[in-house]
Amino acid sequence: MANRKPRTAYDGWTYMLIQEKKPIRALQIFNNRKSKISGFAYDVIIQKLGSAKMFEELENVLDQMRKEDGLKCKEGLLCSVIKLYGRARKPEAAMELFDKMPQFGYPKPSIRSFNTLFNALLNSKRFDLLQPLYKTMPISPDTCTYNILIKAHCNANRLEDARELFDKMPEPNLVTYGTLINALCENMNVNQAFQLFYDMTKKKGLCPNVYIYTALMGGLCNDGKVDKALKLKMEMEHKGVRPDTVTYTTLINGLFKVGRSEEVGKMLEEMNDNGCVLHVATYNTFITYLCKDGNFEGAFGFLDAMKCIFGKQDIVSCNIIVSGLCREGKIKEAYDLFEDMPRRGCEPTVITYRTMLDGFCGAGRFKEAAMFLESMVSKGFTPRRVSVSEVISGLCKEGKIDWASSVLRNMAKECLVEFSAWDALMPYVCSKTERQKASELLNHIVCIS
Template identity: 40%
Template sequence: MKASKSISPFRLSSLLRIQKDPALALQLFQNPNPDSNPQPQKPFRYSLLSYDLIISKLGRAKMFDQLEQILHQMKQETRFAPPEIIFCNVMSYYGRARLADRALQVFDEMPSFRCQRTIKSFNSLLNALFKCGKFEKMKKVLEGIEDYGTPDACTYNILIKAFCGSEDLDNARKVFDEMRSNGLQPSDVTLGTLVHKLCSDSRVKEALELKEDWERVRGVLPNGFVYASLMKGLCGIGEMALAFGLKDEMVRKNIRLDAAVYSTLISALLKAGRRGEVPGLLKEMSEYGCEPNTVTYNAMIHGYCKEKDFEAAYRVLDEMVEKGCRPDAISYNVIIDALCKGGKWSEANLFFQDLPRRGCHPDVLSYRMLFSGLCDCGQFKEAAFVLDEMIFKGCAPHYARTHKLVEGLCQEGNMELVGTVLSSLEKANVLHGDTWRMVISTLCKEKPSDVSELIDTLAMQ
């Protein structure tokens, strides 16, 4: 019988590239020639590309134990030294998975792979630590930055994001100024990060000055994200005219308007009670070839619900489906919440029950909103049914609401249902001691004979 042709290192790389299943790719990498001649052969000569491909697949799939096995195997290679980019990628995978210590370990072990560390791998480590929220570790790592090179634009961008993420905007501005004084050009990402944070902190005037300085001194146009952040900030402080002025400025400067810009303005119009201007803005969107997305529609749904115009909100849902824009949980939760707060608990319950038919499965927030709404409306029996389904689906209710439910049932004298609810809460390990003491206290005052009966009921359940 003729033996099958052996897979070459080049062929292995090709097969790894097209294999989408990381587990099968790993199996192929570990045993590229399972049907070859059983006689002793030379070790398979893996190429650097094969290592790069399998590391990437395992990293994206978060198969980190297997990834480290491959790294250990690669360390034994004598034919080549792995390039720095491979370790940068590995640290990035660990950063996304919030595995800060593993990212640090990879960086520390790079010399044992005969790979020199430069500012590029240092930046990868810094960014991984930032994504893990390890700001103190970032500061410690920064103390040795001179060993790896001079900080570049990427280094400063990461630091600015880190300071903004840790609510230290003043230091973020200092880093931004230092970056420019060192002759490094901030990117749109840098500017966008600072502008967004300034606007979030209601320092919109500073954000506008920064944007204008960027254009005047650097001669560079801010991108759509910068404009969207500024418009949102301006709308938040009631400066609608300035926000629309920025939108017109984008048109004049031929900067592409996206759905985020229009969604911000539509939301602001509805909050300001200027509902009649929304259709014109939607028409303008269409003229510029910008289709409304889920965020746009959700802004409209939220605005109509604020006005208690639920029919308009339902029409928006129907329009989303007609235009191929799938509603998400937020689309439905906004309506459920508004119906409950408007006292329309029955309509909210029916709408909730209709969600599976609409292709949406309720999330934790959906359950909590309906449960809270039913409790607030005094519909404790209905709330108890929703609670039972919540617990079955693994959705933990808030203590304050379950306490209110039990208290309401006690006041109604429905002790049988109280026992069922307490049993469900106990099984889910969310029965608070205060709730139990409240039930016992109520029974002792009003129906002492029911105390032992309730305890017996709970014991049986």
């Protein structure tokens, strides 16, 4: 019988704290402790509270730990909390804790702490806070620091600044090259991306990974150069790098874009043979192009297949089909899918409602659009103001002035009316026979203003 690895021994209280799944209950167990609490127990409760986004309680525990005699909070634990703030999009809280690190016994934060804070600000999309901190760093940046800053520049579409930082780096690694190559490809700078690729492989001797190859294939496909992308895939495989689901999805998307949908089946077979599982994004790629080709039977087929594979259908997939049907003027079919979405496990979102409303308007079915609009707003979904104006204008053109006036008044109460909607209605009510209605409307405008 094989020797088992000995289990770490915990006292009963600590074991109970670890096993408790509910953060509130875990906090009660923690607060009821009468004797001294270990640093490990603090770590456990802080992680539980942070994962549950119970930050007020977490901060109270941190403050309690700071005041504990003979117990020093590990830098790694503080970094974990800063990371949790970043994931929760709480950049100010992350910076506040970083500034308090001297109170926990760290007068000079390490490069690890700086990088953790920088990454939290990156996740919070607060580049405006990140850049000034970098410029005033009292210690030298390392490769991780540069990678975070380069990614921040790329996310802000400041590729020249990203390249300037890249050129300052002593030793760029695969993450650095991958980040910059992907950003260049997304911005259609494929030639520059390949130049960087060749510098990486020929001058630096680095072996590209599947992420870098796939980024380059995506750039080629977006440029319509699918054959070159397929050739690059063969080169990648020859060098022992296996394509993944994202690679195949990228190439399938490229084939659809250039009208070579007949080759997709072969790509799917190869994907299956290589053990790559289709992601939801891959299905949505198929559904998008099937809808563009007017093949809604095929699109619904993929939608039904998603139920078998993933256990439910995807709201994005449903929205794509609703949009495609509306674009083709198939409003009844679009509305049937809209009503059937809850049964399919997808509750309509504000995007679904807006798409359906625009579909009614586009088909000139303004009476149904008005009823749908009222229902949409009553359920808490906000339409685009331009769509509200279109509904009112359409009703006016059909001579349904009373109905248009009712819609306008109801939407004005929700602050969902542009002045163009008032402009559309006023000419119809300002005739000699409608002076009373015109006066009422004018009074309403004044009250709303």
